[in-house]
Amino acid sequence: MKIIAIVNNKGGVGKTTTSRILAEYFSIVKNERVLAIDMDPQANFSNRYLKMEIDPYQQEGRIPPIHTNYNPESPEDSDWDGRSSIAGIFFGEMVFPYSTYINTLEVAPSHSSKLLLAEAVTREEVVQKVYDQLSKFLELDDVKNSYDKIIIDTPPSKGPVTISVVRAATDLLIPSIMEPQPIEGIYGMIHLWKSETLRRPENRPLNLIGVLPNSFDRRGIIHKDHYDSLKQEMPDYVLDSRIGRRLIYAEADADGAVPPSIFMYPEKNPARQEVVSACQEIEERMNAYVN
Template identity: 30%
Template sequence: MPTQIPIVATMNQKGGVGKSTVTSTEAEWFSIVRKMRVCLVDLDEQCNTTKHFVGVDYINDDNEAGFLIKKHPDFSEDLGANERSSIADIFYGEAVLPYPSWIHDGFAKGGLVDVLCGHPVRIEEINNALISKEDGRINPNAKERLKEFFEMEDVQNAYDIFLLDTGPSKNVMFRSALHAATHVVVPFEPEDKAIQGITQMLNAIKRENFSRDRETQLNLVGLLPNKVRNLKLHKEYLAELSERHEDFLFPWPSWLSLLTAFPTRDGISAKPKSIFQLPKTDTARAQATAMCLYLEKKIFGHHLGMTKEIKEVMSVFEDGFEALGMKESCRA
């Protein structure tokens, strides 16, 4: 059964570009602002997304990661799943349990975020065991596993959108996510080797599309500048990228600056917890709003409604709606 629910993967083969921050922001937008049922999938062994939305148990034993996934609050042996369930389990033919996050129906007043947690050990095991040491080829069954999971009818019926947070390496999880996705967002930091990493991602998307028919092509949402600073170096890189990949670049003002609001909200005791709970005049909230408005239009073909609050937030920018290709009627 071909998938009908959007599966949006945030990907870049370079680490440290803010993939987890971008994916978390997307999840907050679609659940808190758009009141959607979001399934957030953590495919990175660092588990930053899991830590932010669910939390982990920190330990002091032989576990090199220093933490374990939390025990599932509704675990029962009858469910046929692990007590500390993770997305890695499906690659072993086991069931996986979605964890409730701090964004639940009561908090988001209709929306929610469930998390298929990462696992610091099992994901690494899969990446090592299911790829050929000789030619780097992925086990074909492993490549299909995520796609098969998302196409299950009960999984499709439970959510309105799937968001995938991936690691930087071109490993089993990366390739399985690329194969399962309907859309890809590529965040990058406009510094040295950024263009090389972008070229690698564009080539990976092109190769994936060779194996798909016309109706199921993988869609590139765009290249998203992240951690942007008012530096000559950043301006030069962005100018060069605009020349090379103008059709793919997220438009200003959806670029995300290097602002403290983005990383500090990841803290356990951060208040407000969501970027979309910051004051309406906050620059970080405005940039995140612009980014998500552009994202949803690329995914769904249209914006999902323009509220008074969104208009007030976007008023931080002069001509912000026009830069996003939105009509004058969207203005406050």
């Protein structure tokens, strides 16, 4: 089971877009069993697959809808309120993934106020606990036997929640726009990868898939210049594929978009083709690495 973490502590660089693309590629195109995990309190990734509701504790926050398997009359369901989020791992709650419109894709959604609480812990013993919770969840037999790929979207931070994701991951992918601010985020993430690599046992290495350039402007020279110098600096860790800046990606992000996935566009669609080749390169880089 590959656990792919999509990280960059800068916001708006394409983490959620890339998470969607990978989750939909592996489930729709490759017919693999995928679990999408949304660790970002903003809940954008969850919102693409579920009708998230307003968080009563946080005006702009979101909580998962009532689970379809929940039956308030059943004694078996007396110990929970019918809503299950990935944030439950930090509070000793069970996590029940939700099904989506894609047969082989399930989602463990965000919960804004709970994830913010986990992110805000400061007492050393508690911080250490947060770091380990996601690994513990993903090591459960039930989880390991149910999925081929786990795709994890993260918040734009280097806090405890992001660290728990990096600890649990087998592979890291860093989407970034080829501009100075987001590129700074790349260096931060590479630092995080290196320090995590140092603390891993030899039999559990963490593969850095690399940097995926997003919102790439092929006409101007700015993005190309930054891309070329980054590639020169770290040739092994900059992907050849680039995702262009296209309205279609933003449109596909809207509620009720038709078709709902880029992989449901005609095969000749240039955005779909570009995304398929990026996914293939990511897959090759993952498979070349044994973990």
